[in-house]
Amino acid sequence: MAVNGGRVPSGPRELGRSGVRVPPLGLGCAPLANLYQAVPEERALDTVRAAFDTGLTYMDTAPHYGVGLSEERLGRVLAGRDRAGYTLSTKVGRRLRPRAPDRVREWDFTRDGIRASLESSLERLGVDAVDIAYLHDPEDHVREVHETGFAALAELKREKLVKAIGFGMNHSDLLARFVADFDVDVVLCAGRWTLLERTAFDDLLPVCERRGTSVVVGGVYNSGLLADPAPGARYDYRQAPPELLARARRLAEVCAEFQVPLRAAALRFPFGHPAVAAAVVGCASPAEVRDNAELFAHDIPGELWQALVRRGLLDDDIPLPV
Structure with missing residues (x-):
């Protein structure tokens, strides 16, 4: 196995024309807040430290993750670090309200709600500004996005409280509509552009390429x-x-013929399209961070992608990674 010392290969990429640059592999911080499994405090903090050590210096979080816990844990590691040494994104649209014994989430796409949500996130993260703010999962709030939500986000960008703005969700068709309708720097699209799923290739990625959206x-x-x-x-x-399940197992079998782990192919595959700037992976331990960094640096021969096409596991119009 050929790896690049466990560090992420290639240089940072700009998001749209925002000036914000991200490494190609970033850390998804939902698992820090006990997603799927309980993560002890020190292991969560060590996970973020491992991300810095391995070059995953783009970190994506949200108030929704653990009702603020992800942002709080991330903020404890960011304290005292050079603000120019990492790129940070969070999300707005779900506002946290106090309710004994903890907090609750409330949808809020108003101007005041979005500003209050970001201000609370900044307090939990311990920073003066984030680089990227996404409107989070607004599929059931399209009218509010058009009436108040995106305008509020654009205002925050004009005030330099954020540098890049966009949407984060797993509905690529709606993301495509938003990119067409608004001046969007970047979208975070989950699960729709993978070895198993080409939906974003058919609706979202063409409009992003046309509009210069990352x-x-x-x-x-x-x-x-x-x-x-x-x-x-x-x-x-x-x-x-x-x-x-059967198709995923066939993908794994072909990858094994080329001595490539399926996860390595899955990590690299999205970068075949020029609109893709980065991928974020959720990690719940330092070992998972290091493992993903090594997988991303794995040497993948071009013949693997061609073999997947020949065997009908990738469509022949799909752009393949170099």
Whole structure:
């Protein structure tokens, strides 16, 4: 296995024309807040430290993750670090309100709600500004996005409280509509542009390329199916259907012929499209961070992608990674 010392290869890429640059692999911080499994405090902090050590210096979080816990834990590691040494994104649209014994989430796409949400995030993160702010999962709030939500986000950018703005969700068709309608720097699209899923290639990626909007890809493992295609594996947050499980196993078999782990291929695949600037992977331990960094640096021969096309596992119109 050829790896680049466990560090992420290639240089940072600009998001749209925002001036914000991100490394190609970033840390998704939802697992820091006990997503799927409990993560002790010190392990969560060590996970973020490992991300800095391995070059995953783009970190994506949200108030929604653990009702603020992800931002709080991330902020503890960011304290005292050079602000120019990392890129940070959070999300707005779900505002946290105090309610004994903790906090609750409330949808709020008003100007005041979005500003209050960002201000609270800045307090939890311990920073004066974030680089990127996404409107989070607004699929059921399209009218509010058009009436108040995006204008509020654009105002924050004009005031330099954020440098780049966009949307984060797993509905690529709606993301495509938003990119067409608004001046969007970047979108975070989860699960729709993977070895198993080409939806974003048909609707979102063409309009992003045309408009100069960058794409950050999340969910490259499709909730776990492309990480370990074993019976009971999840796809889109629920148990994978048999036909997708069978296809994922065929993908793994072809990758094994080229001595490439399926996860390495899954991480690299989205970068075949020129609109893709980065991928973020959720990690719940330092070992997972290091593992993903090594997988991303794995030497993948071009013949693998061609073999996947020949065997009908990738469509022949799909752009393949170099």
